[in-house]
Amino acid sequence: MANTKELSVEEKLRAIYALQLIDSKIDEIRNVRGELPLEVEDLEDEVAGLTKRLEKLNEDLGSIDHQIKEKKNNIDDFKTSIKKYSEQQKNVRNNREFNSLSKEIEFQELEIQLAEKHIKEMKASYENKKEVVAQTKEKLDSKQNHLKHKKAELSDIMAETEKDENFLSEKSKEYREKIEERLLNAYDRIRGSVRNGLAVVSIERGASAGSFFTIPPQTQMEIAGRKKILTDEHSGRILVDSVLADEEREKMEKLFAKM
Structure with missing residues (x-):
């Protein structure tokens, strides 16, 4: 006014x-503060983005690990089935039954081969993702360290200048009211x-x-x-x-x- x-x-x-x-x-x-507040803000955004990415990568690793375990359990089931069919072949009454069981055994063996192929692919994917996790973690650590220093720098400047700025802002307000x-x-x-x-x-x-x-x-x-x-x-x-x-x-x- x-x-x-x-x-x-x-x-x-x-x-x-x-x-x-x-x-x-x-x-x-x-x-004096210059671009420092914006730098801190940008670094905070980067750290948040990298943290989220790291969480997603670790979730992916957990998912791949779970899938590998499932495939290994499937292989155990296939082997159990092969053992069961092989035992049944000893007691068959004719060639037709024997051939039918042979086909079942062959199918289970193919399933094992397919599961082992998938496990190999998933292990390769797991190792690749582990490398990305390590790189992301390294980058995140570096950004967090940089952010820590920039925040400390900004905090020091704010501590030095905030009192003066508040004093001057009050004076600015006083003079504005005169005009x-x-x-x-x-x-x-x-x-x-x-x-x-x-x-x-x-x-x-x-x-x-x-x-x-x-x-x-x-x-x-x-x-x-x-x-x-x-x-x-x-x-x-x-x-x-x-x-x-x-x-x-x-x-x-x-x-x-x-x-």
Whole structure:
């Protein structure tokens, strides 16, 4: 909510420039953290993905192992059947019964061969999957270790900067409440559209700070007069004179020294 007290143009310019200095200081703090929070987030996603993959691979190994045991049990059953049919052949009454049992024995032997073939294939698959498990585990361990270090790094930076950022955020809020809504909206819009976040700049050597475009002498005099809020026609930034800027910077340096 903007302050109901009507500020003079100069007071508005001082408040908006002070707000810029505070917000730029917050930007500096956040730049120290840089891409670290995103790096941590990406690593957490990678670790979660690899963990899930490892779980699935281990499930697959368990499933293959179970299937191999089942095939071995089937082979035992086939051998039992062969033994039973071989015993029955000793007591047959004719060739037809003997041949019928021989076919059953032959069928069980084929089933054994097929089961042994499947076991061989599954064992090869099991060994291949074990290699993938080892590689995945190695990669997961590496990512977890990397994540641990990055989290510690971020934690250290947060511990160093969080207090300062909170202090500055409170000050930013205080100054925002002094500024009328229309001017504040313009400030936020400009700040969001420029790379360095500078919505308010001072006149340095006849040009707006950070710009190569010269400000006409008449406009410079109007800016120094502090009777109206003027913007740089090239960048759209709000302009203040260098004397006002120096005075506000000095005030803010004292404020920042309290952090």
